[in-house]
Amino acid sequence: MSTKGDCGHHHGCKRHKLFRRIFAGILVFILIVLIVILLVWAILRPTKPTFVLQDATVYAFNVSSPNLLTCNFQITISSRNPNDNIGVYYDKLDVYATYRSQQITYRTAIPPTYQSSNEINVWSPFVYGTDVPVAPYNALLLSQDEGTGVIPLLFKLDGRVRWRVGTFISGTYHLHVNCPAYIDFGSKQAGIPLANNAVKYQLVVRCSVNV
Known part of the structure; x- marks a missing residue:
């Protein structure tokens, strides 16, 4: 017997966790790229022409x-x-x-x-x-x-x-x-x-x- 909080199928739970990890990884990668860009921008300090x-x-x-x-x-x-x-x-x-x-x-x-x-x-x-x-x-x-x-x-x-x-x-x-x-x-x-x-x-x- 399964409870309401169960995923239903074992493979379905695995896929759900995998998607969550991939999504979290993408977010972390985007955040790192943005931080690098901001750091480079702050170091270079662009001056208007x-x-x-x-x-x-x-x-x-x-x-x-x-x-x-x-x-x-x-x-x-x-x-x-x-x-x-x-x-x-x-x-x-x-x-x-x-x-x-x-x-x-x-x-x-x-x-x-x-x-x-x-x-x-x-x-x-x-x-x-x-x-x-x-x-x-x-x-x-x-x-x-x-x-x-x-x-x-x-x-x-x-x-x-x-x-x-x-x-x-x-x-x-x-x-x-x-x-x-x-x-x-x-x-x-x-x-x-x-x-x-x-x-x-x-x-x-x-x-x-x-x-």
């Missing part, structure tokens, strides 16, 4: 009635991976310009790339916007800034990155980069005149980076 806005070439920057802004820039941005043993995947990276917290250009995509340890990448994307509506108060402020000769702009990069340590690749992290640029419109002597009335401004500004 650094960005520098090197220059900006202004091809067009004007306001037409009623409050429509047209601008065309080409900027040069360098990115450096300061880590010795960690690579960075830039899966997605868009750049655009803002004026006093308002986006004034479309987003320009930078091709996905991989940056190995201590490598420097340089990009020179065009950032432009044609007849972009701006708030009336921003149009007024822009007119005032043109009068003083200095235009405060902010070039932003938004994207997604992953870290690579050996064969391990992390999950996706959001990347936010802000590069301030003060364009001197008071005198073209502040920049380098180019063809078609374009002016190139050497900036070399360190950007703030959040990951």
